[in-house]
Amino acid sequence: MKHKLVTKNQYEHRLLNVIDYIYQHVDGELDVNALADVACMSNYHFHRIYREFTGETINVTVRRMRLLKAAALLLRSNLTQQQIAKLVGYSSVEAFNRAFSKHYGETPHQYRVTRVEEKVTLLYPKSNKEYTTMYQVEQQIVPTMNLIGVKHKGDYMKIGQAFEKLSVMASKHGLIDGNTRFFGIYYDDPKSVEQDKLTAKACISVDVNKLPEQHQFELLTIPSSNAVSLLFEGDYPELEKPYEWLFGEYLPQSDCELKDFPPFEEYLNDVKTTPPQQLLTRIYCLTA
Template sequence: MKPATRARYATRIGQVLDYLYDHLDQEPDLYRLADIACLSPYHFHRIYRALMGESVAQTVRRARIHLASGELTRSNRPLPDVAQRAGYGSLAAFSRAFQQQFGTSPGRFRNHRLLALNPQESNMYPVTIRECPAFHIVALAHQGNYMKIGEAFDKLMLKCRSEGWLDESTRWLGFYYDDPATTPENELRSHAAASVSHTIMVEPPFEAMTIPAARCAVLRHTGPYSTLHDAYHWLFGHWLPQSGEQPAISPFEDYLNDPGSTPQQQLLTDIYLPLVPLAR
């Protein structure tokens, strides 16, 4: 596929992603999606998979389960309501899909959590301090619920693939600037980002940035992204006060494996907390 053709198709598939994420509670209609992409259903299916690396059904299932897991950890809505809001016609169908992804039922996940946190345990998460070199990223801003940043990551991945920016060293990163406990949900600011090997030129809404070198505390989290807030609570509520360190800027996350092919309980995320430099 020629670069110009790939870029044109990427723009069309980006419009499809807009529609999918706005209608996660509905079953995707192949003919409607193909029409949005200005493609025949035959070609749409193949081009979508080529650019996204997965089928439409896989994208929708991944997004639905991710949002549902966030609701299970942050709300007290009845399970049938969570299932319906996630686009499942019945609690049984939702439970089967959830079990496949998380290895446990939605009710058990809510009640026990895969990574239950006892704030008194000082060794709950491993933390190391590293000197982190500067690196370049391309990023896409997201505003609102952090659990909905997946759409920005999908659009960013689509852009990076269409431009040929991905290689074996690419890191997928999330930058989060506000505390959900004190900031209204619709005002939360974040960036989905991918590392690139050199400075690149991009057009809005994408942004090219350089992350400066910093001394960072790095916490390793194992488990679903929806339980990352447990790690943040421990990092800021337990480790930081006892460390004698001071944070310099907002933390960011480095996602170490593929959420599309990795069991949720095996997902690895490093939380980087840049620290104030040591006095000389």
């Protein structure tokens, strides 16, 4: 039994290295042979081990990570499609367009022009910006929730790296099941703090009694509290829009007093199996 646990720990460590490598080299050559070398595994076995640990093939992971970065660049930069294609590892605009259209159901150009609006300057008190999109806000009571998490530092759009690693680590201990909830806690304002200094945590709900005595997770607690929340449907790079509305429009006009606790998000469906435009994210802010 001890030998099996050591072997499993070795596999886990190697796959975490692969996840880090993909995020750091998303613009480079990420074929299976290269990633098998990073994992120090035979190409013949790497496919199967990665799929068993993560629930998807390595090629699907690479494509998903590349296209998520592409979507963020389309919304957050003025780069051309040719420049973006190069930055996410596609040899031609045509290949990039085909992959993006298959994944998102629309071309990169359509994705950009239908979502990019005049950028909102977040001001307190409320600015004179007229918001074209409104959201339904719910007032609710959030129960106490125990979480385990992995730290993330840098661009919030890359927190997927922490979630990928958290899933591998938690699955090894049998901590993920049909009742597991996934949360992201965000400690800084990305429009006020330099990107490389942003801090966040990728988290899942957990029964603390099931945690092994020795583990690498950080334990966190979301306290029982009143809260306001809104449900957003769409891809993760578009989440800036509901945040801008919530903090620039809704909260300044409400009678809500925010608690000294960072906003957090709950991800209600699986990014691996859900079309990007159907992803559901609930944004929470605790209130007094």
